[in-house]
Amino acid sequence: MIPSAPVVQMEHVRHVFTSVDGSRFVAVDDLTLEVREGEIVSIVGKTGCGKSTMFNLLLGLENPTAGSITVLGRDPYQDFDFFRAKFGVIFQTDRLLPWRTAFANAKVGLEILGYSEAEQGEIARHWLHKLELMGFEDAYPHELSGGMRQRVGIARAFCLSPDVFFADEAFGHLDQSTAQRLREVFLTLIGETKKTCLLITHNIHEALEIGSRLIVLGKPSRVLYDVQCPTRASRAELVEFEERILDIIERNEPHHEAAARARS
Ligand SMILES: Nc1ncnc2c1ncn2[C@@H]1O[C@H](COP(=O)(O)OP(=O)(O)OP(=O)(O)O)[C@@H](O)[C@H]1O
Ligand SMILES: [Mg+2]
Structure with missing residues (x-):
């Protein structure tokens, strides 16, 4: 099988906001990840952990303080014009x-x-x-x-x-059944068009339903866990998986560190 091309590459990305009084706030800290063509990646993490900031970096709206970002092989901040119509962005509110x-x-x-x-x-x-x-x-x-x-x-x-979809809590403010139906429609269309998609959500069910892969971000943003979403899992396995994700988010530690602590 020919491996698909990388669409998103972030290497050791750091992003620091500086406020008017000169104080600094690290929103993204040493974030390294890759998303390949056709992947549907769900991203979860605590509120304020820098998920939307990560999207702003990928969309070229912010220039990272350090590290490198390429999307479709180019720098989204430097080559902003190249990306016209290449991104499909869906926000929490319809705008x-x-x-x-x-x-x-x-x-x-x-x-x-x-x-x-x-x-x-x-x-x-x-x-x-x-x-x-x-x-x-x-x-x-x-x-x-x-x-x-x-x-x-x-x-x-x-x-x-577009080549890549970025959905930031796209179904977050809808009631459960409306959100459920729209998730199904969205997933069908993403599947039909075979587009690459990054989806930020606070809803782990949604993350597993839409995503083929799940990334858990820590606060500030860095990868704590990067895993293929379970398919054909039993109900008990799904519950165990969700508990593991919630535990990783709560501990704010990379998965292997939490696992090592549990063993000792
Ligand atoms: N322009 C900005 N200037 C200063 N701080 C900012 C700016 N944008 C975001 N931040 C801070 O960076 C942190 C990350 O914000 P971000 O919006 O990326 O979080 P998030 O993970 O998307 O949160 P949520 O899940 O609540 O949407 C927050 O503490 C936020 O206050
Ligand atoms: Mg956000």
Whole structure:
């Protein structure tokens, strides 16, 4: 089997915020990881551990204080323009433009990229259809439920046919059944398009349901545990796995250190 190409590479990345009074805060500390083409990686970690900061670094919105980052073989901060339309970003809140209909929101990126009206319409309608929003194209965000607005946000991301998806707590503020349904839809589309995806979540069930691989980050961000998600696991094995993840997060230590302590 030919190994897939690396899409994301972070090597010894450190990111320090300096506030106006000169005090320094380490948000990311010696973060090294690689994500390969087609992988769906769930990322969990304590609140404030630097998950969104890691995404901002990968999206080229922040320049790391130290270490190196490449996405699709390039530096996302230095080569910011190269990445136009290569990233699909889905946030916790939909960030739709309130004065635009669902249809007009979905196609906004295509407009910016200069697609013809006909292409914009065709692509946007295709993805609104996939996100089960046909019949709501002319609705404004305030006329849609939270789940439907999030669907428009996801359609907007898919419209650009990006190489990599970054989802930051994309289902976090939806009720359980709405989130569950949308996770299923999202996972199907990611599977169909075979895209690489990094997904930040606080929900371990969600992490295991969507991800093929799970990364647990410590506070400040560094890898505590990097593991393939169990498939065909029994209920008891899943419970044990979840407990292990929660324990690693709580201890804030790399997995092998926690395991060694438990043995001694
Ligand atoms: N621009 C900034 N300036 C200073 N500190 C910041 C800045 N952005 C984030 N931080 C700090 O860095 C730390 C990590 O923030 P980040 O938003 O990346 O955490 P997170 O893991 O995404 O948290 P959550 O799970 O709550 O979303 C936090 O303590 C936050 O206050
Ligand atoms: Mg965050």
